[in-house]
Amino acid sequence: MTAEQIIQQILFFISAALTLGSAVMVVATRKLIQAALWLIVSLFGVAVLYALLDASFLVVVQVVVYIGAIAILFIFAVMLTQRDQRDKGPQLNKSWVLAALVGLATFGGLTFLVSSWTGFGAAAAPIPAGTVDMVADLGTALVSVDQYVLPFEVASVLLLAALIGAIYVAYNRK
Amino acid sequence: MNFWNDPVAFIADWLSGIFAGWGMPEFWSNLLVFAIGIFVLIAAIMVVDIFLVWIERKVVARFQDRLGPNRLGPYGLIQPFADIIKLLIKEDITPRTADKVVYNLAPILSMSSVLILWAIIPLAPLAWGVDLNVGVLYLVAAGAIGALSIIMAGWASDNKYALLGAFRQVATMISYEIPMVAALLIPVMLAGTMSMQGIVEAQTFGEPGVWFILVAPLAALIFAISSIAELGRSPFDLNEAESELVSGYHIEYSGMKFGMFYAGELLHAFTFGGFWGILFFGGYSVFGLETLPGLQWLSSPFIAVFMILVKALVGYWIIMWVKYTVPRIRIDHMLAFNWKILVPLSFTLIMLVAVLNKLLLGYGTLVYVAGMFLANVLLAIVTIMILGAYARRQRLAEEAALQIPARAAGD
Amino acid sequence: MPNPWVFIGLFIIIAAIIPIGAIVVALILGPKKPNPIKQSTYECGLETVGDSLVQFKAQYYVFALAFLIFDVEAVFLFPWAIAMNKMPLYVALEGVIFIVILVAGLVYTWRKGALEWV
Known part of the structure; x- marks a missing residue:
């Protein structure tokens, strides 16, 4: 392995640990806003993973949509709740052993599936530099009649449904 | 390689040569040269x-018809250094x-969210910084980090004013981000x-090869308005409405931490002036003189950097002009202006430009530019007429409502 | 270096180190004389009453919701805007349909009165 690949591996492990560790903190912390801030750290870790894969569009979309919009929405939602935001109850209920077992079983099963995949140890093929603009390709694919134009328009309808539904639920003018 | 044609590549090659002489592998020396370049760039930005x-x-x-700082040095030029020394030796409370x-993370994040914008600013024809293929969305993403830093500052201060200021500011920022993104779609x-x-x-x-201000003046205007709101500057400076909120989200900050918010805001305004120049005024x-024969020397990187700084300063001056001329507006007016005027207008503009751009491109530069310009102006006039009619109707309704009881009392 | 995010990653790290440096220098140079009055919450000379985490009005949440939907819309529109240059006229019309569908959502929100601040 070259120095570049080793560094990429190290960065991958750091950002994966950051993502998972802050995800644990989201459920472990007792202040709601702190949980939201840990969630942001976790989402940022995912953005770093995308950056390591050179997926520029996904990096910026991750930051713009998840950190810039969804996390802010969470924080606004938290500020709508009761004044005392500190959760004082126990953080685990009686069936935590069962939940842990199911979680471990799922993890084990997934690890088994992934390890039996042959492409696991192979290095990814490098992206030819400067020859393709992946965002332009994505755009062309989204609007070509023989490709994804229908999903593109349906996405708009889906967003419309989400907006109307959310406003209907959240906003009841008396 | 000539120093005058590409000074950065020249110096980078020279430095890599030195590092290679020390026996450093190419990968590490490249990284080190990058780091030095970035450090010099950020240091220069901080000096600016x-x-x-x-x-x-x-x-x-x-x-305001005053003189401003004029005691320290010629034209008060040493004043900012005195300010910095004062900030450095203040007690941090x-x-x-x-x-x-x-609480400590917020000012750092606020400053960095502005500084990282300079990673994608094209300072010269040769790719200095990085030519990111999603640059426009990167600009929006950095704005999201800035909004986050404000929420963090407001919440961590544990102060009602700070929290209220932060939430107002973020509500403004996210609302005005929609017309800003729409205006960014047009370039x-x-x-x-x-x-x-x-x-x-x-x-x-490019194909018509004209500045986008001529093709989409309305988009440039929408971008300017929404970026002023994004900066939280007057007339959109509700976050720090002194008479109600004392100073908004940074009320509990003192010394250098406050300085970070302050310097970050100024640099943010300057940077947005730069982006305005890049997106609509040819960067x-x-x-466009350098495309003419005999004037090729104008594309020298030194002139390019000078031009972009001049354009950024002009943009910054316009932002200041608005700030010190227009009074603050009410928060309900501010949000209504965004959601009921700017958002529909910017979406209409996208549709108009998308269709016209396709229709007119085949008819030569003059028809194309004139058609696009007139379409923009026409859309602006129609918007103003609709607004005028609406305002007149409302005014008449209020006058009628006021006059009837007044007359009844008089009789 | 092929991956531009190497450069941006370095840029982000250095852009964080410089403000941290300035704040640390100020911490070293500045006086440190804390006392309870100085460190109390600032509130126009009055004692602070109650928790600072006041409950906010639902309107903030509604605006954030609308923002989220239109933000996602804009993200979809960027690849469309890039592809449009190379594609025929009907591609522009596809985007127009996309926007018109979402403007219907804006009209609904408006008519419902959810865009009013009070």
Whole structure:
């Protein structure tokens, strides 16, 4: 392995640990806003993973949509709740052993599936530099009649449904 | 390689040569050269930022018929350094109930969210910085981090005013982000790329090869308005409405931490002036003169950097002009202006530009530019007429409501 | 270096180190004389009453919701805007349909009165 690949591996492990560790903190912390801030750290870790894969569009979309919009929405939602935001109850209920077992079983099963995949140890093929603009390709694919134009328009309808539904639920003018 | 044609590549090669002489592998020496380059760039930006304080104080003084700083050095030029020394030796006060980690992180994040914008600013025709193929969205993403830092500052201070200011500011920022993104779509559409370098080149060497201000003046206006709101500057400075909120989200900050918010705000305004120049005024190009025969020397990187700084300063001056002329507006008016005027207008503009751009491109540069310009102006006039009619109707309704009881009392 | 995010990653790290440096220098140079009055919450000379985490009005949440939907819309529109240059006219019309569908959502929100601040 070259120095570049080793560094990429190290960065991958750091950002994966950051993502998972802050995800644990989201459920472990007792202040709601702190949980939201840990969630942001976790989402940022995912953005770093995308950056390591050179997926520029996904990096910026991750930051713009998840950190810039969804996390802010969470924080606004938290500020709508009761004044005392500190959760004082126990953080685990009686069936935590069962939940842990199911979680471990799922993890084990997934690890088994992934390890039996042959492409696991192979290095990814490098992206030819400067020859393709992946965002332009994505755009062309989204609007070509023989490709994804229908999903593109349906996405708009889906967003419309989400907006109307959310406003209907959240906003009841008396 | 000639120093005068590409000074950065020249120095980078020279440095890599030195590091290679020390027996450093190529990968590490490349990384080190990058790091040195970035450090020099950010240090230079910070120096510019120091002088922005002086410019801001001098300009506001002139707008208010005062002299501004004029005691320290010629024209008060040493004043910002005195300010910095003062900030450095101030006591740093942290409220007892504050969330220490988040409280300290917020000013750093606020400053960095502005500094990282300079990674994608094309300072010269040769790709200095990085030519990111999603540059426009990177600009929006950095704005999201800025909004986050404000929420963090407001919440961690554990102060009602700070929290209220932060939430007002973020509500404004996210609302005005919609017309800003819509206005950003238009240069992307015209240039066919999201890279800043590509947008600048399209305005000089592209198909019509004109500045986008001529093709989409309304988009430039919407971008200017929404970026002023994004900056939280007057008339959209509700976050720090002194009479109600004392100073908004940074009320509990003192010393250098406050300085970070302050310097970050000034630099943010300057940077947005720069982006305005890049997206709509040809970036580093010298009015397109460098495409003419005999004037090729104008595309020298030194002139390019000078041009982009001049354009950024002009943009910054316009932002200051608005700030010190227009009074603050009410929050309900501000949000209504965004959601009921700017958002529908910007979406209409996208549709108009998308269709016209396709229809007119085959008819030569003059028809194309004139058609696009007139379509923009027409849309603006129609909007103003609709608004005028609506305002008149409302005024008449209120007058009628007031007059009937008044007359009844008089009789 | 092929991956531009190497450069941006370095840029982000250095852009964080410089403000941290300035704040640390100020911490070293500045005086440190804390006392309970100085460190109390600032509130126009009055004692602070109650928790600072006041409950906010639902309107903030509604605006954030609308923002989220239109933000996602804009993200979809960027690839469309890039592709449009190379594609025929009907591609522009596809985007127009996309926007018109979402403007219907804006009209609904408006008519419902959810865009009013009070």
